Amino acid sequence: MTSASRTVSRLTLLGLPGSGKGTYGSLLASHLSVPILTASAIMSSKMTPELREVTKKGNLVPDAWIGGVMKDAVLSLGHGNGEEEEEGGVAGDASPRLEPAYILDGYPRTEGQAMQCLDDWEERIRTQLAVFIDVPKEVVLAKLSGRLVCVECGRGYNDVAVDEGGFDMPAMLPSNGSRSRCECGGCLRRRDDDTDAGVVEERLRVYEKQTKPVIDLFAERGKLYTFTPYRGVADIEKMYKFE
């Protein structure tokens, strides 16, 4: 009976670029012991030369193709989770599950895609809940401007502290307190696309236009859980409250 309360195991993450989706997503994934499916990585591994041309010209890959690729990725999670495959089977993954469990990151991005994973996919793999990381644009812009990445190990930091609109997010610097050196000794760089204000504004504009309807659709279905990380990662326990 107690385990019956924990029925949500197929989720997607929504939030502005720069809202911390990656960070909160990986915490949620370990909390639930489910894998994250990152749409950009899955899509680029499946890209055909024709589709690459399409994106090179700045056009979007068709929803139908994206939906198919993501559905395949979800279905492949089910493999090796069956009862027959045990000791000799796929190693490393947590407890055996009968149904695919996942957290999607970067999908669905459009209303059309949302309808795929909510309605078109067979019921046992359908997305049950969207967790919306609710960080407003001003906060995202401030945080993006502070983003630092280690060129050696890829670890991320942030040298901007945000204190506005109820948000209180401290800067995240390496333990050595440096803004230029990672804990591993590597150099810290700002990402080019974070510092170019025009590019950032454009990314946020695209998001508003495409992803807002996705949020609205999940809300209409009663499948939206909003998490507002006022204190950043310190608020993470609130994110798990949908269970």
Ligand SMILES: [Zn+2]
């Ligand atoms: Zn490093």
